[in-house]
Amino acid sequence: MFIYIAGAGAMGCRFGYQLQKSGNEVVLLDSWQAHIDAIKAHGLHIVGDQDEVVPMTIMRPEEAHKQAEFIILFTKAMQLQDMLEKIKPVIGPETKVLCLLNGLGHEDVISKYIKHENIMMGVTVWTAGLKGPGEAILQGKGTINLQSFAAAGEAAVQDIVDTMNAAGLNVIYDNDVVPSIWRKACVNGTMNSTCALTDATIGQFFASEAAIRIVKTIIHEFVLVGTAEGVKLNEQEIVDYVMHTAEIAARHYPSMHQDLIQNHRLTEIDYINGAVARKGAKLGIATPYCQMITDLIHAKESILNIK
Template sequence: MKIYIAGAGAMGCRFGVQLSEAGNDVTLLDNWEAHIDAIKKDGLKVVGDEEKTVHLPIMKPTEAEGEGDLIILFTKAMQLRQMLQDIKPIVGSKTRVFCLLNGLGHEDVMKEYIPATNILMGVTVWTASLKEPGVVLMQGKGAINLQAIDASQEASGREVTDILNGAGLNATYDMDVIPSIWRKACVNGTMNSGCALLDCTIGELFASESGLKVVREIIHEFVSVGLAEGVTLDEDDITNYVMEISVKAAPHYPSMHQDLVKNHRLTEIDYLNGAVSEKAKRLGISTPYCQMMTQLIHTKEDIFGIK
């Protein structure tokens, strides 16, 4: 199968490696010059559970030629629209486009560029990190849940599920994946924004009684807005899930902290707490915590001069 990975950051590289080793024709697409140059020169170096070098083609999205059978989106949320514009030439009538971005509302953007019958939405708990350009850390195991957003395309979605499982990616075809997407967004909306603002690890945030109060308020706002939109969510279940993740990930700084504090890059806040705040305004629901977290993250971006 001809597969493009649109966004060859840590997760894109991980999926690219595993899908390639399963016998698929995989091409990485990215705009980071140093990363592209390093992989072209020395291959993609994998460290972690095992060490190896994998030689995968990599290029800018606008340089790709030939329609793909499957395109997996791993770009940053704020880069989605530009990526969809750039990959238009490789999206054919039968190309499945699978979104694994963090956050909410991506299917609405995708429908502006991709027929609904070609769109797959999903969520993953696989992890990876880039140590430097051309070097990806791959440790541990994960899983994927996915669904075709058009019910008539279930067979196509299950075919993609089988392809992912052939690469050891532990995929499950989910008849209602949207609650899982909201649940992960809630994890990110508590841990990412909180740790980025407070410059702390997940464990430090959750060890604070005051921090826990903020976390619970954010969870309540996510659930209230999700339920108002018709998403099946249970506040107690999501709270327990967030707490479990906080224990497992206690020593870590989440990705938004790395983006904002460490690397001074724009964050995905508008697709997490910001998305909930905007949905709440349309629904007439008050979400003061999500609104404030969004404003504070943008203030920190301004202070750092991030554009």
């Protein structure tokens, strides 16, 4: 299968590497020139569970020219529309697209470029990191839950599911993936912004009673808004899931900390806590914690003069 990975950060490199290794033709698309130059010159260096250098094709999105069979979206949320606009020429009537971005509401943007029945939304618990340009840290295993917008459901994307499972990506077809997407958003909404604002690892932040009160209040706001939108969410189950995830990832600085504090890059806050605040405002539901966290992250971006 001919596959574009739209966004060749850590997770994009992981998926591209595994899909290429299982026999697919994969092209990484990214705008980070140092990353592009490193992979073109030396290949993608994989470290972690294995140590190898793999030749891979990478280019800027606007350079893509061959029509895609399958595209996996791994951009930052705020870069999604720009990516889709740049790759519009390679999106054909049969091109299938899987969105695995963090956050909420991405289907509204994707549907401007992709036929409804060719869109898949999903959530993944795979992890990855970047040591630097052209060097990906791949450790551990994960899964993917996805759902197709096509009326035929799983049958319409069986070839995609089979292709990804042949690459060891452990895909589970989910007839109602939206609650899983909201649950993952709750993980990000309770860990990413809070650890960025407090300059802490997940374990350091979750160690205090005050932090747990903040976490539970954020989850409550997510559940209120999601439920009002018709999403089936169990608040205690989500609290338990977030606490378990925090225990597993205690030593980890989440991605928003990496973006904001470590690398002084814009964050995805508007698509996580900010999305809940916007949805809540439209529904008449108060979300003061999500709104305050969103404002504080934007204030920090301004303090650091990030544009």
